Amino acid sequence: MKDTKEIFLIVLITTKDRPQKLQRALQSISNQKLVPDVVIIISDCSNKFKILTNRVILQFENNLRILHLKNRRSSNMSGSINTALAFVKNSHYNNDKTFIALLDDDDWWDDTYLLNCRNFFIDNKVEWVISGIIRHDEKYPNGVFQQIPDKITVDDFLTTNPNIQNSNL
Structure with a gap:
């Protein structure tokens, strides 16, 4: 069994021009019983929404460790996720002890979501958790x-x- 204290928990959020929905998604992360070690927001925002998106992110920086990346790949969800995964890989996190959860900016989680997923990950020694x-x-x-x-x-x-x-x- 993996030691729960050694699991590094990362949440990836893809966003594009929906700052109000991003705010709801970030609030759901902030309310988690198990707060992630880092939240990586990957943005495909147009110029019109960059400032609003940054303002939303600033509201949560006291509660969450947030990294904000610009999507460097194809302008879609897959490109954003690949941008973040490349960043995580190059940051030298231990793959065997890192749990990555994905959240769209227009979705939100129940406050026990990350805790339940992390526990399932550890208890069942799996590589993927699909809830x-x-x-x-x-x-x-x-x-x-x-x-x-x-x-x-x-x-x-x-x-x-x-x-x-x-x-x-």
């Missing part, structure tokens, strides 16, 4: 839990939505 999600929409304003399947195949992604997205990895 279920709670979807909030007009039909379910209070949220509806969307379970992920116990077993996933390539066909599941081609023919259905197995409820796996960036914010539950």
Whole structure:
């Protein structure tokens, strides 16, 4: 079992021109029972939203250790995540003792999300944790839990939505 005190917890947030949603995402991280060691925000913001995005980030710098990176790759979520992963790799974190969680700027987590994922990671000695999600929409304003399947195949992604997205990895 990995020693829980040795696990370095990183949260990656991709953002583009949605400072109000980023604020909600950061608030959900700030409210976690297990606060991450570092939050890396990868921005694809247009000039119009750079100042507003920076203001939102400044609101949380007393509660969270935040690094703000500009996306250096293709202008999309994949490019942003790859920018952050390259940064983490070049920062020489110990891969065996680093847990990375992904959060879209328009999503938020329950306050025990990181604690539960980290505990599952340690207790089950896995390399990936994919949690279920709670979807909030007009039909379910209070949220509806969307379970992920116990077993996933390539066909599941081609023919259905197995409820796996960036914010539950």
